[in-house]
Amino acid sequence: MCSKNVPSESGETAKRRIGETATLSVSPSRRFPVSWRTLSITRRLTLLYAASTAALLLLAGGFLYWTLKSSLEQTRHGLLASKIEVLRLLLREQPEKAQALASEVEHEAGEGHPLKYYLRILDEQDRVLLETPGLEKLIPAELFPPPVEVTAGPLKDVQQKRQAGRSFLLMSVRAPTGTAGREQRTLQIAVDVSAGAALLTNYRNKLLIVLVAGTLFAAVAGGWVARQGMRPLADITKAAQHITASQLHERIAGTQWPRELAELAAAFDAMLDRLEDSFTRLSQFSADLAHELRTPINNLRGEAEVALARSRTAEEYQHILASSLEEHERLSRMIDGLLFLARADNPKAAVERVRFDARKEIEAVREFYEALAGEQDVAVTCEGNAWVTGDPMLFRRAVSNLLANALKHTPAQGRVRVALRPLDDQAVELCVRDSGAGIAPEHLPKIFDRFYRAGHSGAPAAGGAGLGLAIVQSIMRLHGGSASVQSQVGQGTTFTLRFPAGLPPSPAGKMTKM
Helix, strand or coil, X not given: CCCCCCCCCCHHHHHHHHHHHHHHHCCHHHHCCCCCCCCCHHHHHHHHHHHHHHHHHHHHHHHHHHHHHHHHHHHHHHHHHXXXXXXXXXXXXXXXXXXXXXXXXXXXCCCCCCCEEEEEEECCCCCEEEECCCHHHHCCHHHCCCCECCCCCCCCCCEEEEECCEEEEEEEEEEEECCCCCEEEEEEEEEECHHHHHHHHHHHHHHHHHHHHHHXXXXXXXXXXXXXXXXXXXXXXXHHHCCCHHHCCCXXXXXXXXXXXXXXXXXXXXXXXXXXXXXXXXXXXXXXXXXXXXXXXXXXXXXXXXXXXXXXXXXXXXXXXXXXXXXXXXXHHHHHHHHHHHHHCCCCCCCCCEEEEHHHHHHHHHHHCHHHHHHCXXXXXXXXXXXXXXXXXXXXXXXXHHHHHHHHCCCCCCEEEEEEEECCCCCEEEEEEECCCCCCHHHHHHCCCCCCCCCCCCCCHHHCCCCHHHHHHHHHHHCCCEEEEEEECCCEEEEEEEECCCCCCCCCCCCCCC
């Protein structure tokens, strides 16, 4: 046998490819993108606390800043308006005192005044008549806005400019001179508002510091509060993690949880109740199934060993094969019943929705059991009429199982009565009553369990497998109805099936009849 040598990669190439594969496979940013939905609740609450605090501080600080700025502007404009009014009055009534006016302006522009005023008076040809010393270098005439007429109300065309590192309010107005007002003068007034601007800047910077510090404090405090609030949830998580398949009896709702988590703990305990019940039923079902299968298998094995122990006649072999066939039929019926129950337990299982005559279906089943009832000397009667919406085949199977069970436990000269009764809510009630020995009260809660036999713990009677009543209950669940039982020892048993007026919408699947 010859083989071909396949060239292999070098060690460095293989290591490089393995490294690339590992790098690609552990990239968390691609496989687990961070989003608001995947962010932890503690971080969400922390961010919300910080954002809410920042928004509140921003709104409060902005309102206070706007209030301070508006107040300063009103004060400045008020002083500016009063100053303009005084100057216009002086020019109109006392033009000969222009030099005194200039001295006053120079005095107000001194270093000690909180609002420094600068004045320039121009004639009609825009020639400078009077000017505060140093104004030409500080603010040239062309920087002032065009002159306007003074009217009642707020000042207009007031501009704020920054010049030589200082802030000024600039305004130009027309002012008549003399009592006749024949000549027009232009007043250019500049008010130094650097102190107010510095105050606003300082206030704004402090607000920013308060905003940042408050947001950080809210984030730290919010994180601590969020962790404290989430601690009960972490305790529930730890308690749930300690519950295993062997500890399904433990519960977590016994602790005093907060109101928001009490419902969660109760829901979790309810889920544990269902899981514990399912595990218990599954374990019991497995044990019962093993017990039920062991008997026919042991019988088949024993018969085969007996047949092989020595040579036998053809009639003896036929008898052994017939006995084996009975055991095979019993196993087949058991498997069919289990398969039906498994399909009925499927949430997607659906039943055929047909409106049919229930009395007609019951009569068909009664005729089938008529020969058996005659052999046992048991009378089977049917009463009432009703129409049912559901699956006729499953309905017939449920009635058949109830009749077979009733005939099995009714003595000779007994009676089995089947009654149909329409209800006020358009539902239909079917009752099967026998005159047998009845069922003890302690057996009634488990009468519909799989492989359960009231009063019997060994081999089933009359070839039963203990699945008939369980199948009846599954059929009623498929129809959205219910199955119940009432019994008194020595007086008989009554099984009641309640079929609803209609069926709920069926899922995509369809129940298979067997």
